[in-house]
Amino acid sequence: MNTVDVIAVLAAVFLSPLLGGLVAGIDRKVTARLQGRYGPPIFQPFYDVFKLFGKEKMVVNYWQIFCAYMYLAANILTVVLLALQSDLLLIFFVLAVGGVFLVIGALAAESPYSQVGAQRELIQMLTYEPLIILVFVGIFLETGSFKISQIVATYHQPLLISLPLLFVVLGYAIVIKLRKSPFDISTSHHAHQELVKGVMTEYSGPYLGVIEISHWYETVFILGLCALFWHTNYIWMSVLVVLTYFGEVLVDNITARLTWRWMLPHAWTGGLLMSFANYFWIYAKLK
Amino acid sequence: MVEGLVGVSILLPCIAGLLCFLIKSPGTRSAIIVTTGAILTISALMLFNIGPCTYTPHTILGIDVNLLITVADFALLFIILGIAFKLGNPLVVILTLLQIVPLAYFELKMAPHVEVSPAFYIDRLALIMNLIISIVGSLICIFGIRYMEEHEHHLHLKKSRQPRFFFFLVLFLGAMNGLVFSNNLLWLYFFWEVTTFCSFMLIGHDRTEIAIRNATRALWMNMTGGVAFVAAIIAIYYKTNSVEYLSLQTLINHSPELTGFLLLPFALLCFAGFTKSAQVPFQSWLCGAMVAPTPVSALLHSSTMVKAGVYLVVRLAPGFQGTYLSTMVATFGAFTFLTASALAVNMSNGKKILAYSTIANLGLIIACAGINTPAAIIAAVLLIIFHAVSKGLLFLCVGTIEHAIGSRDIEDMRGLYNSMPAVSRITIIGILTMMLPPFGALMSKWMAIEAAANIPWVVVMVALGSGLTVLFWARWAGLFVSGPQLKQQEVKKESALKATLMTMFRGFYPNAKWKDPASIKVPLVLLAIGAIVLSMAVPWIYTILVEPVVSSYRPGLFVEPFKTGPFGLTSGVGAFYVLPVFIVSIIAYLLAVVASQKGGHRVISAPYMCGEHYPDPTQPKFRSHMNSWRDYLAGNVYLHEFIGEDKISYWINILSLIILIVMFGEVVR
Numbered sequence: 001m002n003t004v005d006v007i008a009v010l011a012a013v014f015l016s017p018l019l020g021g022l023v024a025g026i027d028r029k030v031t032a033r034l035q036g037r038y039g040p041p042i043f044q045p046f047y048d049v050f051k052l053f054g055k056e057k058m059v060v061n062y063w064q065i066f067c068a069y070m071y072l073a074a075n076i077l078t079v080v081l082l083a084l085q086s087d088l089l090l091i092f093f094v095l096a097v098g099g100v101f102l103v104i105g106a107l108a109a110e111s112p113y114s115q116v117g118a119q120r121e122l123i124q125m126l127t128y129e130p131l132i133i134l135v136f137v138g139i140f141l142e143t144g145s146f147k148i149s150q151i152v153a154t155y156h157q158p159l160l161i162s163l164p165l166l167f168v169v170l171g172y173a174i175v176i177k178l179r180k181s182p183f184d185i186s187t188s189h190h191a192h193q194e195l196v197k198g199v200m201t202e203y204s205g206p207y208l209g210v211i212e213i214s215h216w217y218e219t220v221f222i223l224g225l226c227a228l229f230w231h232t233n234y235i236w237m238s239v240l241v242v243l244t245y246f247g248e249v250l251v252d253n254i255t256a257r258l259t260w261r262w263m264l265p266h267a268w269t270g271g272l273l274m275s276f277a278n279y280f281w282i283y284a285k286l287k
Numbered sequence: 288m289v290e291g292l293v294g295v296s297i298l299l300p301c302i303a304g305l306l307c308f309l310i311k312s313p314g315t316r317s318a319i320i321v322t323t324g325a326i327l328t329i330s331a332l333m334l335f336n337i338g339p340c341t342y343t344p345h346t347i348l349g350i351d352v353n354l355l356i357t358v359a360d361f362a363l364l365f366i367i368l369g370i371a372f373k374l375g376n377p378l379v380v381i382l383t384l385l386q387i388v389p390l391a392y393f394e395l396k397m398a399p400h401v402e403v404s405p406a407f408y409i410d411r412l413a414l415i416m417n418l419i420i421s422i423v424g425s426l427i428c429i430f431g432i433r434y435m436e437e438h439e440h441h442l443h444l445k446k447s448r449q450p451r452f453f454f455f456l457v458l459f460l461g462a463m464n465g466l467v468f469s470n471n472l473l474w475l476y477f478f479w480e481v482t483t484f485c486s487f488m489l490i491g492h493d494r495t496e497i498a499i500r501n502a503t504r505a506l507w508m509n510m511t512g513g514v515a516f517v518a519a520i521i522a523i524y525y526k527t528n529s530v531e532y533l534s535l536q537t538l539i540n541h542s543p544e545l546t547g548f549l550l551l552p553f554a555l556l557c558f559a560g561f562t563k564s565a566q567v568p569f570q571s572w573l574c575g576a577m578v579a580p581t582p583v584s585a586l587l588h589s590s591t592m593v594k595a596g597v598y599l600v601v602r603l604a605p606g607f608q609g610t611y612l613s614t615m616v617a618t619f620g621a622f623t624f625l626t627a628s629a630l631a632v633n634m635s636n637g638k639k640i641l642a643y644s645t646i647a648n649l650g651l652i653i654a655c656a657g658i659n660t661p662a663a664i665i666a667a668v669l670l671i672i673f674h675a676v677s678k679g680l681l682f683l684c685v686g687t688i689e690h691a692i693g694s695r696d697i698e699d700m701r702g703l704y705n706s707m708p709a710v711s712r713i714t715i716i717g718i719l720t721m722m723l724p725p726f727g728a729l730m731s732k733w734m735a736i737e738a739a740a741n742i743p744w745v746v747v748m749v750a751l752g753s754g755l756t757v758l759f760w761a762r763w764a765g766l767f768v769s770g771p772q773l774k775q776q777e778v779k780k781e782s783a784l785k786a787t788l789m790t791m792f793r794g795f796y797p798n799a800k801w802k803d804p805a806s807i808k809v810p811l812v813l814l815a816i817g818a819i820v821l822s823m824a825v826p827w828i829y830t831i832l833v834e835p836v837v838s839s840y841r842p843g844l845f846v847e848p849f850k851t852g853p854f855g856l857t858s859g860v861g862a863f864y865v866l867p868v869f870i871v872s873i874i875a876y877l878l879a880v881v882a883s884q885k886g887g888h889r890v891i892s893a894p895y896m897c898g899e900h901y902p903d904p905t906q907p908k909f910r911s912h913m914n915s916w917r918d919y920l921a922g923n924v925y926l927h928e929f930i931g932e933d934k935i936s937y938w939i940n941i942l943s944l945i946i947l948i949v950m951f952g953e954v955v956r
Contacts, residue, residue, distance in 0.1 A: 058890040063704075063768040065883035073875030077868070089733050093724040094868070100723060100761040107765030110702075110907055111894030115769070115921030122762055123924065126754045133736065133750035140740045201895055264929070272747065279743045 005084060012083035013076060020216025021045045023223070027249055034253045045212070052209035060109040060202050067105025068203065068210045074098030075217035082224045085149035088136045092129075095221065098214065099125045102199060109202035117198030121186035123260045127267045128173040134275040135173070138166040139228075141282045148228065158230040160240065162285070165278040167229055169271045171244060174222050176267065180248055182255040183263055288333075289340045293407055293468060295330040296417060299323060300461030308454035316453060317432045317806075323457060324425030331421035335414045341405035341470075353402065357394060360477045361387070363484060367506070370487075374503055382510035386517050393521050401473060403534045408470035415668065416467040416598055419675045423590040424460045426810040430683050431456060431582030433806040437690050438580050442493070452492055456586060459485045463591045467598060472523070472533045476516050479559070479595065483509040486592050489583045490576045501575030508572040512562030512596075519555035526552070539606040546610060553607045554954045557600050557616055558947070564596030564649040566623045568940035570630075573646060577638040581686025584638060589645055589678035594671060597652040601667050604656040614742070615950040617657025621739070621748035622946060623650030626939045628755035629930045635923065637685045637695045640759055641678065644721070647752060648674045648728075651735055654745060658738050665829070666734035672828070673727035676821060677720045680814035684714040687807055697763050698922060702770025709801035711767045713815045720818040722760040725868040727822040762923055771893070771907075823869055 025042035032039025041047075059065055074097040081091045099121070106118035140146050142162050143155040160167055176183045184190070187198030195201070203211055226244045230237045303323040307316050344352045364387045371379035394401075409417075435449050462485060466478035483506065491502030523532045526548040532538050541549055565573035565588075576588055587593070600616065607613050624647045631643035648670060655667035687710050688703065689695045704711040720726040724733075732753060739746040801808065821828065893900045901908035901916055911917040 056890060057888065058892050060892055060894050061768065061771065062883050066879045069879035069882050070875060073871075073879065077871055077875070089736060090724065090868075093729060093733060096757060097723050100757065100764075103761050104765040104768065107762070108768045108770075109894050110770055111896065112919050112921040113895060113897075118765060119762070119921075119924040122758050123926075125761075126758045129754040129757060130747075130750040133753065134747065137736075137740050137743070137746050137750070140737075141743075146737060146740075196895065196897065261928070268751070275747070276743065 008083040009080050012079045016076075016079050016220040017213050017216045020213075020219045021049070023219050023245065024216060027245075030246070030249050031253055034250070045216075049209045049212050052204075052212065053206045055205035057206055058204050059207065060111070063108035064105045064202060065207055067101045067108065068207045068214075070101035071098045071105065072210050072214040072217075074101065075214045075221070078221050079217050079224070082148070082221055085152060086147070088139065088146045088148060089133070091221075092132055092136065095218075096125070096129065098218070102211075106199040106202070111202055113196045114199060114201040117186050117195050117201060120195075120260055121199045123264060124176050124179065124183065124186050127260075127264050128176040131169050131173040131267065131271040131275075132177075134271060135163075135166045135170045138163050138275060138278055138282070141279060151228075152231055156232060158232050158236070160229040162282065163229070163278055165274040165281075169274050170225065170229075171247065172267060172271060174226075174244075175248055175251060176263070177222060178219065178248065180252040182251075182258040184252075184257055185260050185263065188257075289337060289342050289409075290344070292330045292334045292337070293342050293409070294344075295326060296334070296421065296464040297461050297468070299326060299330075300457045300459070300464070304454045304456075304458035304461070307457055308450045311447075311450060313436070313447075313449070316449070320428050320432055320453060320457065324429055327421040327425050327460065331414075331418045334409070335418060339410045339414070341408050343404050343406040352406070353400070356474055356477050360390070360473075360480065363477070363480055364390070367480075367484060367487075367510075370506075374499075376503055376507070379503065379507050379510060382507060382514055385514045386510070389517050389521055393517075393524070397521070398524055398530050401471070401530045401533055403471035403473075403530070405534075406471045406474060407468040408534075408536050409468050412598075412602060412668065413467045415672065416594070417464055419594070419672065420460055420463045420467070420591055423675050423679045423814070424463070424586055426813060427582050427586045427590065427679055427683065428453070428456055428460070429806055430585070430686075430810040431580075433804050434582055434686060434690070435580060441690075448492070452489070452580075455485045455488045455492075456582065459489075459586065459591065463595065466595055470535045472520055472535060472538070475535065475599075476513075476520065479516060479563070480513055482563075482587075482592055482595055483513060486576070486583075486587045489587060490579045492579055492583065495578070498578045501572070501578050504575050505572040508562055508565075508569045511569075512559035515555045515562070516559040519552040519559070522552045522555060523549070535602065539603060541606065546607070550607065550610060550612050550954045553603055554612055554951055556603055557612070558951075560596040560598075560600040560603075561619070561653070561947075562596070563599075564593045564653065565646050566596075566619065566650055566653065567626055567646075567943040570623075570627060570643070570646050571936075574639055574642045577636075577642055581638075581682060581689065584641075585679050585682030585686065588642065589682050590675040593645060593649055594675065597649050597656070597667070597671060600653050600656045601664065601671070604659050604664060604667075608659045611953050612950065613657050613659045615657070615946065615953070617654050617659070617739070617742060617745050619943070619946050619950065620650045620652070620654030620657055621745040621752075622943060623647065624654060625650075625748040625752040625755075626935070626943075628752040628759075629935070630932055630939075632755050632759045633925050633927065633930050633932050634759075635696050635698055635925060637688075637697050637700070637763075638682075640697065640763065641681055641685065644756065644759070645674075645678055647756065648678075651732065651749065651752075654749065655735050655738065658735075658742065658745070660738055662734060663738035666731045666738055669727060669734065669825075669828075670731035673720070673731060673818070673821065676814060677717050677726075677728055677818045680811065680818055681714065681717040681721070683807075683811055683814065684710060684717055687803065687811070688714070697766055700763075701766050702768075703766075704768045705770055710803075710811070713811050715764050715767055716815050717818065718760050718764045720822060722757060725822060725872055726818070727825055730822070730825060766923075823866075826866070 022042065024045040025040075028044060029039045029042055074094055078091055078095045078098065081094060103118045103121050106114040106121065136146065139151065139159060142159065143151045145151050145154070179185070179187055179189070181188070181190070187195070187200050200208065200211060223241050223245065226241050227237045230240045300323060303319050306319050310316055310319070346352060347355060364383060368380065368383045368387065371383055431453070435452060439447055439449065459482065462478045462481035466475060466482065469475040469478060486509070487502050487506040490505050491498050520533065523538065524530065527545065532541065538549065562569050573588055573593065577584055604613070627643045627647035627650055631640050631647065634640045634643060652667045652670050655663040655670070685695055688700060688707065691707060691710070692699060692703070721728050723729055736746060736749055736753070739749055896909040896919075899910040907919050908916045909919060
């Protein structure tokens with residue numbers, strides 16, 4: 001491990017929550033403006049989490065605490081592996097660990113809200129996981145490697161140019177992964193869910209704070225994935241990431257929640273068709 | 288030395304089985320089973336230590352072995368014919384005759400006195416299989432001792448039928464060892480039929496109507512494979528006009544110009560493998576087999592019997608590398624992986640979830656064999672190893688739970704952690720080792736996806752199937768811990784390290800004792816430890832076991848796909864840092880345990896109910912209309928409307944038949 005790697009790991013562990021929290025703050029501000037409100041200060045997510053850590057510790061079942069920390073650990077590891085430019089599929093599988101523990105934590109509490117939330121979260125995972133694998137396979141077909149370090153070293157052209165449809169698929173998957181409307185099915189960051197707070201219903205106080213911080217890591221990871229599509233130039237990379245995230249916020253605000261019965265077949269069909277179209281394009285170019 | 292060990296691996300289980308059958312004393316029988324297991328394990332380890340070898344036995348007690356096996360083969364087929372008449376099942380009769388007549392014609396008329404040298408070709412793949420069969424199989428047999436006692440106690444049998452049960456169970460290990468060692472296709476066929484026969488007897492063991500029906504189904508489906516096997520033997524001889532190619536090694540390392548001629552026999556043998564591994568459209572026999580007592584499910588249908596099918600396909604794979612058949616095998620396997628995973632999501636019966644997940648994993652192994660690159664073959668072999676351990680463990684867990692709570696439905700396992708913490712914890716370990724990194728099963732899946740990436744439709748099916756597997760495993764693991772916090776944690780003044788260690792081994796309820804007898808505890812604990820330790824040791828397993836498997840496949844053609852380094856495996860296309868991820872996972876696990884164990888002020892609350900709670904938080908009730916107390920229960924989503932078993936099974940069977948027809952159509956042409 002050289003110095004660069006050490007710095008990357010440290011940045012991933014310590015800077016990502018700051019960045020993630022900031023993104024959450026901007027998200028809330030933009031959302032408020034879109035809804036014609038003034039909105040909270042940009043640092044509001046940090047104030048919220050500090051406040052959560054000062055609250056009384058309260059759980060239904062000790063497993064929740066265990067699962068909250070496993071969720072955090074998996075998400076930190078995901079970002080670290082991304083910063084180390086590791087294997088895309090490996091990163092993806094570690095990401096799945098976090099999702100699984102979030103679900104187990106929600107199932108640990110016997111409340112019907114968190115139980116139903118957990119089931120829905122599982123279906124959301126079921127929907128976006130294959131899509132993300134398909135995107136990674138597309139990246140492999142184009143660049144010949146699953147390893148980010150190798151892609152960055154050997155492929156000198158923005159991925160977006162040859163994988164535009166897969167970027168759309170990724171965008172689709174991100175909306176589901178970040179649980180933004182119209183796919184805020186398992187839980188919602190707006191206070192208007194029919195399931196109370198879905199998977200997070202039974203989390204409160206410091207443990208909710210842990211989940212919140214984990215979510216920031218998750219956001220950073222997602223942004224990192226988007227950044228991969230324009231790895232050749234930092235300015236365009238930033239533009240792409242900002243535009244993508246703004247797009248997600250916009251979609252979040254102009255759509256109403258759908259059911260998983262709509263989401264699963266549509267996301268799979270659309271995702272598959274677009275992936276295949278893009279694969280064919282890659283093959284056609286090779287020929 | 289080799290002769291002795293091979294003899295022990297194959298003949299000892301047969302003799303021990305006979306002894307189990309003849310000796311009626313349960314104590315002696317248990318002693319025989321445990322001793323046999325121990326000897327088999329030691330012999331497998333010693334044989335592994337010797338390494339690849341060959342051996343051709345000529346006579347046993349003065350009788351020619353070839354003759355002996357031929358006679359035994361026909362005797363077995365006639366026994367099955369007799370059973371078929373007794374069952375009054377014309378299909379089985381026809382399928383048996385379709386084997387007896389061609390085989391008799393072949394042995395008497397076409398090619399009498401086939402001598403294949405070496406008769407036993409024991410390479411690394413065979414040694415790995417031998418280790419799995421001998422160790423996992425023996426542990427399952429030992430588990431069976433106590434299990435069957437309770438099982439018969441539940442059934443109120445007047446006369447114990449355990450001698451018969453253990454006869455077939457132990458005999459099975461011998462047949463499997465013979466199967467993986469055989470190089471002579473005729474011998475392989477004999478052992479193949481023995482496993483079919485044993486599984487028929489074991490599935491129908493309880494003699495209930497449904498048991499007999501499912502056993503019959505297993506019999507005819509496997510007999511279809513047997514017919515294909517005989518056809519393959521005759522086709523090989525017919526096409527090459529030489530008995531030389533009845534040696535598996537010659538068959539695989541044939542000269543390139545023969546590939547076109549040999550595709551049909553390869554396809555037929557793969558088909559035999561598909562039936563034995565219960566691939567779609569033959570999945571129903573494996574699911575039906577779940578009526579048998581749990582040791583049968585665990586032994587025949589997770590670690591051995593079904594592994595015979597994938598073993599054969601993986602063994603043959605280098606022989607049809609780069610052909611059309613190979614692509615079709617990959618497609619077929621991936622299709623099975625996807626559909627069986629979808630069906631598993633649909634199940635609430637724990638054993639059926641395991642059954643479908645087994646079929647799915649076998650499909651993935653077959654897909655890897657079809658992808659047929661060294662990396663893919665490595666993925667297949669690793670998957671065979673890790674799946675055998677984790678799945679064997681899970682079957683035993685479900686069996687133990689079933690005896691305790693009288694149900695195998697996962698909805699009934701809700702909150703089981705409160706009453707059976709130890710078994711629940713081991714089951715959760717089993718589930719996590721099947722689905723999450725850094726455990727071996729997932730690592731094999733990762734390798735499979737990277738290997739499949741060049742065949743888009745295969746990788747799509749694997750990706751979708753992989754998402755489905757996460758769904759049914761995560762849900763099941765979560766159900767175990769669901770429920771109220773039964774009692775307050777006793778906060779003792781212990782060091783954090785001690786508390787952590789205590790929690791690792793005894794969970795959040797240090798007071799709950801594990802009451803099961805040793806013959807149930809030992810296999811569970813050993814398999815659970817095995818599942819974790821094997822995963823940690825992946826880089827070493829890779830160097831010791833798997834890499835030589837592939838390099839012995841096609842000398843000269845082999846390009847080392849992965850490099851083992853101190854941090855795990857790296858390949859040209861990807862990297863999987865096993866050890867760092869493992870270390871980080873363990874640290875995270877320990878920190879999470881410490882965080883949840885830590886003392887201090889903490890409130891255990893009742894779950895949020897959007898209304899008033901029942902005073903006793905352990906009772907799931909809330910105040911509803913008219914001031915009445917109402918129960919509540921949330922169930923799992925099984926996606927019936929999309930993928931109900933009754934709805935899609937038909938289409939799955941049709942589609943898989945089409946794939947098979949396309950596969951054969953092109954090969955025959």
